[in-house]
Amino acid sequence: MNEADDMQIELHHAWSWTCPVCKTHSYVESVRAQVTDDEIRAELGYDQDDEITEAMREDFICAPDIVTCTKCDGSFMAKIRDVFPHVDEDDDYDGDEDDL
Numbered sequence: 001m002n003e004a005d006d007m008q009i010e011l012h013h014a015w016s017w018t019c020p021v022c023k024t025h026s027y028v029e030s031v032r033a034q035v036t037d038d039e040i041r042a043e044l045g046y047d048q049d050d051e052i053t054e055a056m057r058e059d060f061i062c063a064p065d066i067v068t069c070t071k072c073d074g075s076f077m078a079k080i081r082d083v084f085p086h087v088d089e090d091d092d093y094d095g096d097e098d099d100l
């Protein structure tokens with residue numbers, strides 16, 4: 001058994017993106033969201049006197065505003081895909097596959 005078998009690596013949240021100029025696929029680390037302990041409590045449904053730990057704060061992350069390509073050095077504004085896209089309330093889709 002070599003040393004690597006016993007070694008555990010802590011993984012961190014990251015975002016991936018593809019450069020629109022040189023098509024290089026890259027990863028960029030998440031940045032910590034600027035949230036107060038009260039905002040964390042509200043998000044998690046905790047009571048006012050529940051303790052917020054450093055590990056809990058580290059879980060509140062967001063994407064950087066700008067990414068820079070490591071290959072061509074191009075910088076781009078970053079956006080996150082909308083996980084819950086707006087549903088048009090006028091859409092009469094009723095769940096039937098033949099309506100798609």
Ligand SMILES: [Zn+2]
Binds near residue numbers: 019024072073074
């Ligand atoms: Zn590039």
